[in-house]
Structure formats: structure tokens, C-alpha cells
Amino acid sequence: MRSEWETHTALTPEDDTPGERSFAAELDQGWVVGGGVNGGYLLGTIGRAIAETVPDKPHPLSVSAYYLSASVPGPARVRTRVLREGGSVATVAADLVQGSDARITALATYGDLDRMPDDVATTATPPAMPPLEECVPGSFAPEEVRRVAPLLERFDLRFDPACVGWAVGQPSGRGHIQAWFRLADEHPVDALGLLMVCDALPPVTYDLGLPGWAPTLELTVHVRALPATGWLRVSHRTRNVAGGMFEEDCEVWDASDRLVAQSRQLAMRPRG
């Protein structure tokens, strides 16, 4: 059975113009959060179009997206252009448009993670997280939050209680949010899904007492390994809120304690 994630990011190839491929997408209402559509879902949709453009390099190694305007649910088109294709990696430009409005422009390098060397020499350590049963389910969010964020229905989130005080008006002030993550339908997250997972949690500025929408200017995701089946751990931090902007660093760890994705975004500070 196709997962909800695959269904919602499904693409229909359209007539191509020379040097460019085109895919029709239908942005699902279920990914709305506040006034827009979740940026991670959009990135995953773009990511799938790129994967279909270079089918023997199925996995994103690096994707950089620049957000131009807020998307709305409904029809969209993803256009892709191969900039360079070598033996092991391909670099592709992609745009997501709705009507005549450019929503997102992206660059990406894809490869085959199954064919990469299997060396691992990392000093990074998995986030320290209480066991699942001691964490706070996303389903505890109040009805008024859930109404404006149908996005929450897509996930089974279990927040680390040490980083979720903002939900009851007591942000820790450290700029740190972390949670266990799986898809609500319990389908495993694949490499394209990681593009979404890196932008699934609430903005880390909630933990600084700055709730509200934090528009992303730029988001780069590095997919570092194919995730093992099972719960993921997702950790977001910010260290530098300045000049009306902040960076948000995300790590995604899989059930085998492998760091499977690293991302950083630059976003506008919410007015709070």
C-alpha cells in the first residue's frame, strides 16, 4: 500500500520542453500550517521531481531551497533542469510554481547512497532523549492549534519534555526543541522523506519565547545515510538570533544511532 507521504507527493509527468522536465503536483490541504503549506513537504515534492529526473541517482545528497512566496494547497508544477550529470552524482536545478507565481527555487546534488563508501568516523552523538513513553505526544496540542495546523495529523511526534515548556507558556530560552518522529501511518521514512523531516517541527524560536511563523529564507538539507526502519530522533537548535534573523540547525538520527540528515536554515525572526 502506498504511504500517505507517497500519495501526497505523487507527480504526473507533463510535456517537457528541451532541456527541462515538468511534473504536475497537487499540494495537499493536509500539510497546511497557519497561512501556508509546510516548507518541508514542498521540499520533499521538489525532491521527488529531481529523483524522477535522474533515476539512477535516486537520493538527495544536498538540497538547497530558497523560498520566494508562500504556497497554497492545490495544483502546482515542478520544473527541473539537469546542470551536470557525472558517473556518481548529478546536479539539478528545480522550481516549484503555482500559476505564474514562483514559490521555491532549488539546487540539488543527487547520488546513490547505496553505492557510497561505508566509512563512518563521526564524533557527533545522538541527542539525549527520554524514552518514548516519557515524552509529550503532539496529539496533546490544543484544539485551536490543531485546527490551524492539520500538518500535525501527518506525524506521530513525541516531544522531549525538557524542550516543550513553550507549549504551556514556559519556553526554556535555550533555543532547543527535540522529538521522536514517525509518520502517522507508520510507513518508514525514506531519503526523500528526510527532506520533510528536517522542517517538520515547530520553529525553534518557540523555545525562545517567540511563537509564530518564522518564514524560511533558505534551507539546505544534507542526507547522509538511508534511514533504518523505526523511530527517528529530530533535534533543532539555534545559537544566533540577530539582525531580525536566526539560523536553525537540525539533525535527524535513525533507530540504529546513525546521523542520517543534517540541515540548516536561515529564517526571519517571528515578531513574538
Add this chain to the structure above:
Amino acid sequence: MRSEWETHTALTPEDDTPGERSFAAELDQGWVVGGGVNGGYLLGTIGRAIAETVPDKPHPLSVSAYYLSASVPGPARVRTRVLREGGSVATVAADLVQGSDARITALATYGDLDRMPDDVATTATPPAMPPLEECVPGSFAPEEVRRVAPLLERFDLRFDPACVGWAVGQPSGRGHIQAWFRLADEHPVDALGLLMVCDALPPVTYDLGLPGWAPTLELTVHVRALPATGWLRVSHRTRNVAGGMFEEDCEVWDASDRLVAQSRQLAMRPRG
């Protein structure tokens, strides 16, 4: 007097095609390192073309570059296309080409850092560095290194001795290199110069006992503030060497203890 940096990144506007601007550049031999031209210098050259394309948004806020092939000294062309221009920020696509070879493709969002809010609420702290006089000058590099890396003549680098053991065959293994930085001609580094500073030091893999060229796949720089006049401190770290790749995080701090740039790149692990 024009600085060496300004001279080496100078551009000559060419005839534009509709929707696209074009600039001629002359990549200077002085930025060669090993078999290629330094990626930070190339990014600064692209950055200048973007600044000239959107002159009332003179400062890079975020620039993401994907490296397609190694550049060579000599003529190059930078082409720019404005994707969206709003009141305060503009997003621009840019390509650096030599002949018919695409070298780098980039996306960027520019604005005016003088007009950004002056809030600073950062938990990041400047790198702990010994005073200048206790650090190891880049000019101590042996003659055979300097011959293949004229790049070194562009800078006045003073390496933290705790992170420079790799130069005498004793890498620390921590994946950390840091140094004081200024331009050799002592001209101050501006916002465009920061794009170069984030890729000026040797690859951090030297400190892991993996010397040699580490080809960059992707480099994103966030310029967070205009640097104060004076020495900069530049710190590079990696935490995750895996799958034949590693991430390299860089911070640049100015003389007023302000975090002026953050960057991350994904690069191929040197064969060592």
C-alpha cells in the same frame, strides 16, 4: 586605493540578454591552490556580480553554491537572473562559466544589513583563541606547500597552535582548525569578502589525518552582520565523516565579538 580583493574580483558588465545580466571576470592566478582555484574566491566573485545586479540590496544574507567542475585561472563569465525582488530582499540565480564549461551554479538572497533590525540574542560564544603572537603564521608553511598554494600569499593567517599539529604530522583528530585572519594587504574584509573567508582555510580533514584536496559539493554561507575593522577569527569543525563525505561548519567572528558569518559545506572526503 583599491584592495587586492577588489581588484581580483573586479567585473566588467557585458551585453545583457533579456532577464539576464552578464559580467566578465578574470580569475587571478594568485588564488590557485593545488589543481584548482579557491572556491571561496569564486564565490566572492559570483557574490559581487549579484550585488551589482541588485544594487540597493548590496549584502549577501545567504548564498548557496554547487560546484560543478574545477575552475582555472583566466577569463570567466558570471551570469545572473533576478528570481524575485521585494522591498527588503532579492533572490538571484547566478552561474560562473568558463568557455562552455559551467563551473559553479548558485542561488542567493541579498538585502541591506545596514537596514536590518539591530537585535542580537545569541548563545554562541567566540572561539577561544590564544593571542596573535602565540599563534602559528601561515607564512611558516614549507616552500613546497607555498609553491602549489599561491592562495596563501593572499592572507595573513595565524593558526591556533592547538589545531595545527597536522602541519607537522600530528593532527589532533578532533576535526577542528581555527585561525586569526586578515587580508595580506590589510584592507578590511567586507560582506562579500566574508563569502571568501568561509572557504579560505585548509580543509578541516587535515586535522583528522586526511590531508589533500576535499572537493566541495555544496557550500552555503549566511552573512549575519557587517564585520568590524580588525582581525577576524575563523573556526572550522566537522563532526560527521561518513559515506565518503563530510560536513564542514565555519564561523567567522569579528573584532567586536560579533558572529558575522556562518557557513556549512558538504565535501568529498580526501583519500588521505
